[in-house]
Amino acid sequence: MGSHHIDTIGGAIALPDERGPLSYTVAATQGPVRLSYVAPPAHLRAYFGSLYLFSVSADRFADATRADVPQLRFMLEGGGDYHFQDGVVTATPDVCLLGPTTAATRFQLDRPVRVLGISILPAGWMALHGGDASLLADRLCDLAAEKGDLYRLLLDRLRGADDDVDAMAALCWAELGRLVRPPRPAIWELLAAVDAWLMDEGSPRIETLAETTDLSPRQLARLTNKYYGAPPKLLARKYRALRCSARIALDGESWQQLCEEAGFYDQSHFIREIKHFIGLTPHQLQTEPSAVAQLTLLRRSLGGDVAVLNRLS
Incomplete structure (x- = not known):
């Protein structure tokens, strides 16, 4: 394993x-x-x-x-x-x-x-x-x-x-x-679709999830609130920030370059989002991450033995 x-x-x-x-x-x-x-x-x-x-x-x-x-x-x-x-x-x-x-x-x-x-x-x-x-x-x-x-x-x-x-x-x-x-097969299918959508390397679009699940935005909001605790748009922002933070802190990637790749409006927007979801700025992640920030990222070292959703969050 x-x-x-x-x-x-x-x-x-x-x-x-x-x-x-x-x-x-x-x-x-x-x-x-x-x-x-x-x-x-x-x-x-x-x-x-x-x-x-x-x-x-x-x-x-x-x-x-x-x-x-x-x-x-x-x-x-x-x-x-x-x-x-x-x-x-x-x-x-x-x-x-x-x-x-x-x-x-x-x-x-x-x-x-x-x-x-x-x-x-x-x-x-x-x-x-x-x-x-x-x-x-x-x-x-x-x-x-x-x-x-x-x-x-x-x-x-x-x-x-x-x-x-x-x-x-x-x-x-x-x-x-x-x-x-x-859960019922239909719920397993929904959870698998949402997880895959959240792990998209880009900036996940709600329209893509709606097409994949054949559900309306209103239905999706109700279901993701129920199972994930937030509507799709907020989930997409959260997991985009989590993915970017791991690439900055673990992989040593330039946050300025990530800002352009990941679909943020500008560097100020990128900094605000990372600070909101991670609690540190991109610069802090790169140069002075707190003890808990460092250790939480080590979940990724468990690899395929934990769900991808958990490795990133």
């Missing part, structure tokens, strides 16, 4: 874990941050992206996460606050379901933390939450309070796993795998 390798990104180093090819220990040069990624088993890759163990040993720490797919996060130790784009500040519950984000989201920690998280794809969202994803966009909920004891019990078991990321992953995949119910 995966292979041992080492990636370097602006001072962050991804080292293969000795226990298996799909676990990566990441050491950052910016701050006391540690991050390990694990790919899901093959039968769950259509539902979940990577699983990760994130820890910060400092007493106080703040950073931003890019616009992303929903995240299920178990607070193994510590806690903090999310600062959403519209100014709303929310404390993190012990079992936190963070909805899809449509802008960079800041977080602030006032003590050391350890977090076990899982990226959730649209089909996984349907299995774990089931509601309209746009209603939880740029917001979070206490999943244990909403959905019951399964998540509280899973949190207790994860807290007893002594930072063994492989053991934690096995627990999560076993428990969450029981909740998965395959």
Whole structure:
């Protein structure tokens, strides 16, 4: 499935874990941050992206996460606050379901933390939450309070796993795998069409998606809001910015050249979009990316073992 390798990104180093090819220990040069990624088993890759163990040993720490797919996060130790784009500040519950984000989201920690998280794809969202994803966009909920004891019990078991990321992953995949119910074929087809459209290297046009799915723009807006948390135009902007940020930070491409290739109006527009969705300017991505920005990009090193949508977001 995966292979041992080492990636370097602006001072962050991804080292293969000795226990298996799909676990990566990441050491950052910016701050006391540690991050390990694990790919899901093959039968769950259509539902979940990577699983990760994130820890910060400092007493106080703040950073931003890019616009992303929903995240299920178990607070193994510590806690903090999310600062959403519209100014709303929310404390993190012990079992936190963070909805899809449509802008960079800041977080602030006032003590050391350890977090076990899982990226959730649209089909996984349907299995774990089931509601309209746009209603939880740029917001979070206490999943244990909403959905019951399964998540509280899973949190207790994860807290007893002594930072063994492989053991934690096995627990999560076993428990969450029981909740998965395959969507109808028509929904699978829609999700595949939207994913392919979002991964278009250019600037995705809504007309193209309408032709592919044989749905009207109004129908598409309703369905992408439900499954992805945003209408097509906003999704296209989000994933264009995510693709460009990876090419700047990982591939070392010139952001000025990317600006012309990716269909932005001008450099000011490009800078605003990258800042909005990533939380950093193109220049910062190139020269001084934050620890979390560097480490998040390492999801791409899991390659085909996670969904393309998750590698970019």
